[in-house]
Amino acid sequence: MSPKSKKQFEEIRESSKENILNVALKLFSSKGYFNTSTRQIAERAKISNGLLYNYFKSKEELLTEIIHRSFKILDNTIVSDKEQSAEIQIISTIERFFELIDKKQNVIRMMAQMGLQTGKFDFINKMISKKYIGEVNKLKTALKKIDSNFDEAEANLLMATLDGIMFQVLVMGDVIPTDLMKSALTMKYSKTKHI
Amino acid sequence: MSPKSKKQFEEIRESSKENILNVALKLFSSKGYFNTSTRQIAERAKISNGLLYNYFKSKEELLTEIIHRSFKILDNTIVSDKEQSAEIQIISTIERFFELIDKKQNVIRMMAQMGLQTGKFDFINKMISKKYIGEVNKLKTALKKIDSNFDEAEANLLMATLDGIMFQVLVMGDVIPTDLMKSALTMKYSKTKHI
Amino acid sequence: MSPKSKKQFEEIRESSKENILNVALKLFSSKGYFNTSTRQIAERAKISNGLLYNYFKSKEELLTEIIHRSFKILDNTIVSDKEQSAEIQIISTIERFFELIDKKQNVIRMMAQMGLQTGKFDFINKMISKKYIGEVNKLKTALKKIDSNFDEAEANLLMATLDGIMFQVLVMGDVIPTDLMKSALTMKYSKTKHI
Amino acid sequence: MSPKSKKQFEEIRESSKENILNVALKLFSSKGYFNTSTRQIAERAKISNGLLYNYFKSKEELLTEIIHRSFKILDNTIVSDKEQSAEIQIISTIERFFELIDKKQNVIRMMAQMGLQTGKFDFINKMISKKYIGEVNKLKTALKKIDSNFDEAEANLLMATLDGIMFQVLVMGDVIPTDLMKSALTMKYSKTKHI
DNA sequence: GATGAATGAGGATTCATTCAT
């Protein structure tokens, strides 16, 4: 008789929204945003066509929300501990990258795709650039501490290598020897200080 | 008013086709294949809607042809001279990559985009993988000759770095210090032999 | 926390219904029935989407009830006192019209709108016609008493003039000099008897 | 073999567009703009759903074009000959109104409907107001010449009467004795000068 | 080879209405 409580409604909303966001991320990431129809999202999420619009004003807004959540996921995965030694910081940057590749492929594939296009979603490129600059700077600081013969390009090259591995895995999957490269990179930056 | 010769017709046809392919590549590469309409292509190519179908069976076939041409462009740009010394081969691989980034951004952006999606165009990923394996092998052979302390991962890492720079430039443009990285890479592999 | 009495429930129900009817009339009248969504009505009435259907079987029934209430309002505003003199009857008909224009614009705008369309709501046109015939007949009777030179078309023309002013105010608002016309009409039919 | 000439295309376009405009006017006018679907228009016009958008950017633009054409029709119907005597000008204003009612009901019904709503189409009300002011002024000038006892409200009242008849016919059709009123009006303004 | 009118399936979105609570 009594209507559902506010809290109950909120829970329903939250879980339903989460569901849609997850399904949409998966589809956008594998087929691309423009090649994914809202109908497909609804079908996979097992909801009606209309319900999506109860939670998101438009397909575009759905994408935007996914992007913003994705950036948060990246931020959370790439936690940097400033207390730690320079070497550990570098090593853990590398490890976090490989973790992303392993665990959050949907997220990074989606970001990569959107980043490669121009148009309405240029804000994504700006967000990526900002993150890139931040990461490179952290690496530079750490590298300087370790290596007196520090090369100005070193940090950028390391980032490029990591981004490259990421990109290659997204495109070529198992063809890419990630473990081999991870070991080599880890070893290189572990040894460094002893030189 | 003399009737055009067969050869002339052929040339007109060829240049018209070329025109369409160029326009389509530009649009696909910047807005994405699924976000580009055949009408937009026709407009920009200054031809009628229907004419496109005189040259290509479908939008998909147009894409396929673009992809195949793009691979040819990559192959032509990445000419390898087996006669040359190992060091020069590596250096020129690096140089050819930066040349691609500089001169053929449309081509690589389009390939990268399509490579990140799954679906009807999975043959692209296979072609990219094949090319990757070939390039890596060539690099491995060359590196072995130069360096006795040769690391198994070295070739893969170099390719990853180059792909990474490519990807970063596509996404972040001027934010990326390409010249700096190019110098560093070139220097690194020039010095190698002297060790 | 005493349970509400039946009467109290009844009152709440009635006032809630009244609220919905008022909001709906306002919206229908300004934006049109077909351009107004039940959701908009619910929002403005500060009730939930579903509650509307607790009071009305459908959007159409809501409209129907509004129409019937509107006719009652017209009837109540146009009270005719048969006891009064012919002249006063005419003058007060005029006055009642201007009062409607001034005070019940929502009601008449809505009626006018629905009356101009054909389809499911043709009963409205019949009701309007019936009212028209009644009014014209009353006017004819009154005019005959006053004027021996009575023209057969006089009553119809007076009604047309009044309907015209109404329509003009609805469409053009302040552009229409209602007071000027009201004075002129009142004067004309006040003087009549002295001729 | 040879493509259709430009002129041929233009003719096709023109007649097809005309067809759509006519069908849309009919439907908008009888069922209302918001209650008419583009599909209904296409069906009645015996064209495909999509073709409409080859001629009009949107349903709204289709309406806008209809409105502008309708105003032109009104202007053409209400041609005023400034050479003629004041009396004839008044009489012919009256006659043109009845002609509109008789021959262009779709047009005026559509204008009346749109004029009664507020929202995106307020420009219609402004156009109607402008036309009203112009007409009233012409009538005032003419009436002054004829009648020394000229009443300031006379022109407005005549316009109101004509608009009222128009409105009444649209809503009540045959219930309204148009001929009777036309005769009475004509007679009244023919006699005037003899006073 | 070339045109652009025409098609109709499919896309995003809105809406009246239902229902469990």
Place this chain on the structure above:
DNA sequence: AATGAATGAATCCTCATTCAT
């Protein structure tokens, strides 16, 4: 009585593609 999540038909519009000329 009241809530708002959920439905799916219907809406406006776009698109790849075809076809007569």
